[in-house]
Amino acid sequence: MPLSPDQLDEIAAARANPQPTLRAVAPGMEAQLYHAHQVLDHGFVRVIDYMGDDAAIVQAARVSYGAGTKHVSNDDGLIRYLMRHWHSSPFEMCEVKFHVKLPVFVARQWIRHRTANVNEYSARYSILDREFYIPEPSALAAQSAVNNQGRGAALAGEEAARVLAWLKSDAAQAYDHYEAMLSQTQPDGSPQQGLARELARMNLPANIYTQWYWKIDLHNLFHFLRLRADAHAQYEIRAYAEVMAQITAAWVPLAFRAFEDYRLDGITLSSKAIDCLKRMLKGEQVTQESSGMSKGEWREFQGVWG
Amino acid sequence: MPLSPDQLDEIAAARANPQPTLRAVAPGMEAQLYHAHQVLDHGFVRVIDYMGDDAAIVQAARVSYGAGTKHVSNDDGLIRYLMRHWHSSPFEMCEVKFHVKLPVFVARQWIRHRTANVNEYSARYSILDREFYIPEPSALAAQSAVNNQGRGAALAGEEAARVLAWLKSDAAQAYDHYEAMLSQTQPDGSPQQGLARELARMNLPANIYTQWYWKIDLHNLFHFLRLRADAHAQYEIRAYAEVMAQITAAWVPLAFRAFEDYRLDGITLSSKAIDCLKRMLKGEQVTQESSGMSKGEWREFQGVWG
């Protein structure tokens, strides 16, 4: 359970006191504010603030295109047009701020997305809590035999038990030593100096939890979600991305539907793939040899088109 | 007068309907929302949306620093500490969106700040209005004799009158031809094809007004204001920056005061300047020759320290 009674009280207090505003309000997002969605064993995602809604995207586009856009009869049609034609700037007019608690190895993948603002809990300044990600048995997967950066079936039996035991005991021991190094008291009660926090943290493994505030515009959030809610993303970051996708759908339903249709569930065809499909539509039987594609590319092509 | 009755009605309508929200609300900014501040002869700045307030800066910093920051007794002290030590990420947690109407030559300077989101009215897609910036007599300045990118005294007499007449008549003629080129009707009423908008716009001078939505986080807004509300900035962009500075002061009063003290009204000393000041504090008489500075640098140094 990631939230303490204190934290739940804080959330309830934050939600107890609506204020009037003249800004755009997204009702679906108001229902989300401050609530924590549990992710993995100790993590969460929650929305702290947002700016804009579907109408703000349309408003920004109409400044760009002036009266000309009025021929697109409705907001939905315009948003789909913008998404289809890669007009990214109107989507940048919406912004969202999340509070995320996540394991450090997930944070290290996540931070590769540079077009966001981040404030992370500082283990240089403060002391981290004793919380570590330990995978569910179903997520304790073997190395994929075909994909260097993928996983296969779940580990079974004694091997699974051995791995879980190591993950738990190594984390516990590392944290025990972390605390003992920081302490100004030795085990026998006599005083010691206590190691600097900025050094002691180096003993902690990558499955310890950290947390951050993460703020991003909607265009870049969509880019993040396309890469991280994808089936090829590591399960642990995908678990966060999927929750954030649901939140985004509640926030900007029209934009999210266009994103799903054109990006998340869409695909990109190379000129070779276009050529092959055109030949197949004419009834030709295309093989890897006649496709001009590499084996890997052909396998991916067949995965979609059979 | 930059606003038409229709526009004033739209603003009144946008302000008529407060909605409840659970987000952080900045009362000083609510009072600003949608209102247009007139700038130059036909321009304006108005706030369309914002995210966060002084407390959001503190909240983000406390995630970064954890319990450790509690020794700073209050929000103001923490915000000043962050500003003094160049901790920029907490200020990035606030965001603001402006609607700006401005001459194209000002827009060309402005867009150099790349860390913002922009949706500009498209003259490729739509037709620009007949509105041009014509300086007030007091702003019709001569070239500076000492600074290649500065101005001197206002032009006087016939010279001023001649310049104003040219600015007006060239703009009027360029716009007449712009309209005539776009038109599908010749002056004699017979039909013509009409030049593409994306081409016709090339005939328009740089004092024509354009408009855009411009969205930026508070850290980058402060950077913009430091450069553009500065005495060395061109008067026409400074006029916008000064209005935006006032709006920012209403939005995040603590952060703005820290910004004023440490950035806007602060200065940076080189190691040579530090050395000179230390010698002067000891009573030494320092000259340009003994300062190690170039003439230009010494002139700037004396401008501050006498």
Added chain:
Amino acid sequence: MPLSPDQLDEIAAARANPQPTLRAVAPGMEAQLYHAHQVLDHGFVRVIDYMGDDAAIVQAARVSYGAGTKHVSNDDGLIRYLMRHWHSSPFEMCEVKFHVKLPVFVARQWIRHRTANVNEYSARYSILDREFYIPEPSALAAQSAVNNQGRGAALAGEEAARVLAWLKSDAAQAYDHYEAMLSQTQPDGSPQQGLARELARMNLPANIYTQWYWKIDLHNLFHFLRLRADAHAQYEIRAYAEVMAQITAAWVPLAFRAFEDYRLDGITLSSKAIDCLKRMLKGEQVTQESSGMSKGEWREFQGVWG
């Protein structure tokens, strides 16, 4: 002719003096360095510097993926894999710097790409030359009847002549007045103050030429080329993008070929389009009504698949 004898001499001098370096050298790019490719009537593009080559992309990827990538048998296969799977960071390891001379209205579109470094000639500081873009008769196009931001057939006869005459005479008059306003001498030889450069420039139309140094990494250059070498881009910016595409092909031939296949000549299919194509491959006759697409989307779909 955009280049003066002086400029040609400068280029010859810059190319006369090869120096030894231990860095990666791209022979195709060395042949391009400093040479000016003419674009439009007075514009040019030339390469001033570059960093990296195809091998640098592979080298960066192999740091990312370690020994694991060795199963991809060759550089070409790895580069194609990276492009296909949207791995952008290895392409960011190459960088290029262009010197470009271009009309202001093209510069205004171009600068929307924010992920580049720019140094533009300052008309606040210096005096612009008397050079204006005047379209070739074939490029003097009518407004498109179906697309607000497109063009139709070239203007014909008197209409074309009238437009060209206006573009030329308005530019000439605006520049005459620009010079006269800047001048410290009146037409009659008596002295005057002379308007500040930062103000006088506002009288100049958007077809005047400016120039800049523009530096960008290969990933972002590809993004620029995909949008600006596209058939929907305005002809005048496309003319620059096409020259830059040729230069890029000479620089990183493997990466450019992958870019062409997967991006420039590739397309993105929505989930609806995937569904339609699958039904068509099974022999079904799909219509706009049964496609689930809007009219515009269906028109674009048919444009590719017939």
Added chain:
Amino acid sequence: MPLSPDQLDEIAAARANPQPTLRAVAPGMEAQLYHAHQVLDHGFVRVIDYMGDDAAIVQAARVSYGAGTKHVSNDDGLIRYLMRHWHSSPFEMCEVKFHVKLPVFVARQWIRHRTANVNEYSARYSILDREFYIPEPSALAAQSAVNNQGRGAALAGEEAARVLAWLKSDAAQAYDHYEAMLSQTQPDGSPQQGLARELARMNLPANIYTQWYWKIDLHNLFHFLRLRADAHAQYEIRAYAEVMAQITAAWVPLAFRAFEDYRLDGITLSSKAIDCLKRMLKGEQVTQESSGMSKGEWREFQGVWG
């Protein structure tokens, strides 16, 4: 010793083969290329590529300012002028690419600088080496008593020994288990599935070494160096920044000297501090009470001015 004989051979091979180029060549940087500067116990920094030199900064500035800048008599004066007046774009015209090997907890600080391109060795894809940062006794510092994010004196005696023993034994055990979890063979020789790499890495502590290619422009590198070569930066990242500062001094000596004078060794004064200094120059005795500064701010002020 961070470099194996194989690695030294690779460096020698890379340096053995100069090629002619027409690009700007920085002799001081050619001498640095590929050589590895040892940092900490197993880390290094080495330059892989660079673009531009001091002259490239001047060249970019002269495009910006046109003929106007010729009154600055020399390159050094112009570069100092640009640095003093915060003209950042000419410095962005130089670019450098480093190969860095560094502990993960240092990498986590480093990556906060978002304006760089990064390719990191992927522990999702590949297997990390058994190399951990273990501080020198002199760097094994106690927590600072006055600064939450600082350190005090080195630990002494048994406490130091105990900390070092824990750091070593926890790292060794975590790595032993990492290997055993990855292995497809159990200790008794019987087969097992082997945990996915993307999961096994979570057991590794933050002092394990990773490596990356890191590419950045000179303006942003200066910003990085100002923050990370500063006395307040954590010693472990400062060790890298100081080596990179030396490399930068060899690359662009004029720009580096200006950076040192105006940024690295310069300071920023608040308006309150300016006011106090002016009063002190007039002979007034200023105290914290009469300064208007907080205690912390006054302590910092006195640290400089006594």
